[in-house]
Amino acid sequence: MARYRWWSAEVPESVKKPCRTLLHRFAEAGSSEYYGFTFNPYKGCAHRCVYCYATYEWTPEFYDKVIVKSNAPDVLSADLARLGRRAVEEVFMASATDCYQPLEGRYGITRRCVEILQRLGIPYTIITKSSTIIRDLELHARYGERCTIVWSLTTIDARVKRLIEPNTPHPESILYAIRLFRRRGVRVGVNIDPIIPGVTDEPEMLEKLVEAIAGAGADYVSAGVLKLRDDIWDRLRGLLESGGMLEAIAKIRQLYFTKPIRQAYYYLPDQEYTRAVLHFVERLVRSRGMLYGFPDMEEHQPCYARASELYSEGSAKKPAQVVLTVFY
Ligand code: SF4
Numbered sequence: 001m002a003r004y005r006w007w008s009a010e011v012p013e014s015v016k017k018p019c020r021t022l023l024h025r026f027a028e029a030g031s032s033e034y035y036g037f038t039f040n041p042y043k044g045c046a047h048r049c050v051y052c053y054a055t056y057e058w059t060p061e062f063y064d065k066v067i068v069k070s071n072a073p074d075v076l077s078a079d080l081a082r083l084g085r086r087a088v089e090e091v092f093m094a095s096a097t098d099c100y101q102p103l104e105g106r107y108g109i110t111r112r113c114v115e116i117l118q119r120l121g122i123p124y125t126i127i128t129k130s131s132t133i134i135r136d137l138e139l140h141a142r143y144g145e146r147c148t149i150v151w152s153l154t155t156i157d158a159r160v161k162r163l164i165e166p167n168t169p170h171p172e173s174i175l176y177a178i179r180l181f182r183r184r185g186v187r188v189g190v191n192i193d194p195i196i197p198g199v200t201d202e203p204e205m206l207e208k209l210v211e212a213i214a215g216a217g218a219d220y221v222s223a224g225v226l227k228l229r230d231d232i233w234d235r236l237r238g239l240l241e242s243g244g245m246l247e248a249i250a251k252i253r254q255l256y257f258t259k260p261i262r263q264a265y266y267y268l269p270d271q272e273y274t275r276a277v278l279h280f281v282e283r284l285v286r287s288r289g290m291l292y293g294f295p296d297m298e299e300h301q302p303c304y305a306r307a308s309e310l311y312s313e314g315s316a317k318k319p320a321q322v323v324l325t326v327f328y
Contacts, residue, residue, distance in 0.1 A: 023079035036090035182217035193224035198248030
């Protein structure tokens, strides 16, 4: 078994803890260009995906203890007020957790933060693996084109999904949620990321997935191939070994470690493999009349946030910039 214990049948402990700041600027990896803001209402995630990038480094508590940032809505208001007269192009929720993980059903922190963004007219994009977001269907729908919801859906094979993302909803629940949001006119995307070599990359699997996404009515589909980090590889290898999926292990070894390509802490797969898989997905997507790519955040008009009304010269302070390396 892997050194990094990641699976557990226990429900994670939840701990309420106030935060001091919430909002961060972010840029895409390799770019210093300002790209918007992000925040995380929770720290840690109950979904327990084996490949999770958001652990950044191996922190066992990430899956076992979820910090509920109980004062997040107040801190968000204060952070936005500090931005003063600067434009807020976009807020992205969330870069390092799932803001609609099961605990959101109990605490409603994300909902209260969304209400604040809406009061200020700020556009936002949410990425989630959850169907808990259905609770807030009307809230998002009333915001029209200033809101985009992206589901992260890696496979519609329920058995495989249960293995790699054990606490996420059944794929049919996600497709149902997509259908509901689309019917209410919300701009909807699906991110097929990560595609895991030897596990979710079979052409037939991808074709069924894209077909199901098209059937649910999504506007956009984006995709990405797994990036490995030492801790991610240990968790994934442990899972594959325990499931006897030795061919997948061999394929991953061959793609990532024969001629290793490094990007910061990550190993990237053989680039020809990546190009071929992504090109295949792109063709599937386009041939079904959907747009290929992550919904363009720039399509949202910047909002010179009414936060400027709250502006106070004395408290003007730039939020820290973080580099968003992944859309999980
Ligand atoms: S990949 Fe996303 S949904 Fe899965 S455990 Fe990590 S933060 Fe949660």
